[in-house]
Amino acid sequence: MNRNINHADPFIPIENYNQANWDTRQQPSVQEIMQTIRSEHGNLYSQxxxxxxxxxxVDYVFSLIVSFAINQANTNQSANQIYNRFQSQVPWVNLLFGQFNVPQSLADRVLVNIIQIVLNAISGGGSGQPQPGQGWSAWENLGGTLTSSPAVASWQSNRLDVFGRGTGQNLYxxxxxGNRWSGWENLGGTLTSAPAAVSWGPNRIDVFTRGTDQSLYHKWWDGNRWSDWENLGGSLTSAPAVSSRRSNQLDVFVRGTNQRLYMRTWNGSRWGDWQDLGGSLSSGPAAVSWGQIELMYSPEGKTRI
Structure with a gap:
């Protein structure tokens, strides 16, 4: 593309989306919504x-579609419906993405997210500025092809680590x-259940899953590298659940072949034996710790440790 891209030539007049319309409709302005996008949705730029x-x-395109959405949208339409109208009325944007070799699927996904942010601001009324503690963000597509539910852990403020089983049964x-999402990393293994993940300290993550032999498998990040898979035995008929009561302690829970709840604990130096906690589970367990451990399972039941 042989033009000075740093100065963002006006690819199309935008008088149709003028500021007068925004003010008379008493909706949040483009500038207000763009401020929110720049400050809270930097991942959309990063993608x-x-x-x-x-x-x-990117900023120019975002402001253009924000302008379009404010003037053309109503909250009875979905973000996808508005995006389809945008595509039909401003088709040159696809050519722009093509000049930069941006995959169309990525462009579509990001711009639909931008429209959803506008719809959220319109439906909330006022300036479009976010109100602390009010409302959920729009859905963000993080890609990948998952064949299990995901698991997530956090080892410090503004840090998230997400895990899922891919189409090859590997752990991803x-x-x-704190600034952007990484690409998907393949951690190997052959998973026959969804993973479970927890962190017991800074730069530490422990991940568990069921293997092809129905045993419990464990993999961990120690701050420098991922370990190999560790076989912890057992005979699982569910995905595992894990919690941590304190630094360097792990409690893992599974459903056994007799539908009872089983637990295995890492005490900081070694793994204990499996403990039979009883019950009659028709689902996998879920676990969390706030000092003591609360276990939830179906049918309605709860065990406290």
Missing amino acids: LERAGMNRYI HKWWD
Whole structure:
């Protein structure tokens, strides 16, 4: 593309989306919504920048579609419906993404997210500024092809580590580092259940799953590298659950072949034997610790440790 991209030539007049319309309709302005997007949704910029697009151009496209959505949208329409109208009225945007070799699926996903942010601001009324503690964000597509429910852990503020089983039954990992999402990392293994994950301290993550022999398998990040898979035995008929009561302690829970709840504990130096906690489970367990452990399972039941 042989134009000075850093100065963002006006690819199309935008008088149709003028400020007068925004004010008379008493909706949040483009500037207000763009401020929210820039400050709270930097990952949407990052996705297009990683694909090779200049940030200045990304910002221009975002402001254009925000303008369109404010003037054309109503809250009875979905973000996808509005995006389809945008595509039909401003088809040159696809050519722009093509100049930067941005995959169309990525462009579509990001712009639909931008429209959803606008719809949320319109339905909330006022300036469009976020109110602390009020409402959920729009759904964000993080890609991948999962064949299990995901698991997530956090080992410090503004850090997330997400795990899922992929189409090859391998464990996949994706993380948010406070500024952007990584790509998916293949951690291997052959999973026959969803993973479970927990952190008991900074830069430490422990992940558990059921293997092809129905045993419990464990893999951990020690701050420098991922361990090999460790076989912890057992005969699982569910995905595992895990919690941590204190630093360097882990409690893992599974459903056994007799539908009873079983527990195995890492005490900081070694793994204990399996403990039979009884019950009659028709689902996998869930576990959390707030000093003591609360276990939930179906049918309605709860065990406290």
